[in-house]
Amino acid sequence: xxxxxxxxxxxxxxxxxxxxxxxxxxxxxxxxxxxxxxxxxxxxxxxxxxxxxxxxxxxxxxxxxxxxxxxxxxxxxxxxxxxxxxxxxxxxxxxxxxxxxxxxxxxxxxx
Amino acid sequence: xxxxxxxxxxxxxxxxxxxxxxxxxxxxxxxxxxxxxxxxxxxxxxxxxxxxxxxxxxxxxxxxxxxxxxxxxxxxxxxxxxxxxxxxxxxxxxxxxxxxxxxxxxxxxxxxxxxx
Numbered sequence: 001x002x003x004x005x006x007x008x009x010x011x012x013x014x015x016x017x018x019x020x021x022x023x024x025x026x027x028x029x030x031x032x033x034x035x036x037x038x039x040x041x042x043x044x045x046x047x048x049x050x051x052x053x054x055x056x057x058x059x060x061x062x063x064x065x066x067x068x069x070x071x072x073x074x075x076x077x078x079x080x081x082x083x084x085x086x087x088x089x090x091x092x093x094x095x096x097x098x099x100x101x102x103x104x105x106x107x108x109x110x111x
Numbered sequence: 112x113x114x115x116x117x118x119x120x121x122x123x124x125x126x127x128x129x130x131x132x133x134x135x136x137x138x139x140x141x142x143x144x145x146x147x148x149x150x151x152x153x154x155x156x157x158x159x160x161x162x163x164x165x166x167x168x169x170x171x172x173x174x175x176x177x178x179x180x181x182x183x184x185x186x187x188x189x190x191x192x193x194x195x196x197x198x199x200x201x202x203x204x205x206x207x208x209x210x211x212x213x214x215x216x217x218x219x220x221x222x223x224x225x226x227x
Binding site for chain 1 (some may be wrong): 142144153154156159161166167202204208210213215216217218219220221
């Protein structure tokens, strides 16, 4: 069935270091949504990528969609303690009516 | 807007008891989703509704689980009888689905269920 794989599962960084999480699929992704879940919280929408090769930025966060639409990445520059949480990517199902979530990458940051 | 509202926020019950989780989606949203989150299995889609109609319940783990959406502003997820392995955080999410453009989902705060 349709699956979205995320790596790494966990990442610990020192404050100020960069962080990247990757989202991969064996099939073509229709569109990618990224969500962030703070510890004890709920997933919150960050951004959506639709076009092949698309790059979007939100302050220190850079989101990319692969040229072949089979992968996506989220890069955080100079992490801060406020970046702590789990980052999920999600792809639309074939009907476009629901999302298939990856397992997420949990980021911890030490100051 | 108050966002997606879920109740209760925490539920502790004994094995065999019936559990009912409630969700009020964002006003105007026409799609509603129920998810279950555990450390082992991550975020799993259980069932979703479009315009109050269940579209796909293939994620519902067993017949012990049932969900209803009697109107556009209310949905329930019921577990009867509950088992310890049902312990998880249950999220409800809603979105405005036009059928044309993908749109983001808005999650509620979740219900943390513990079955002893």
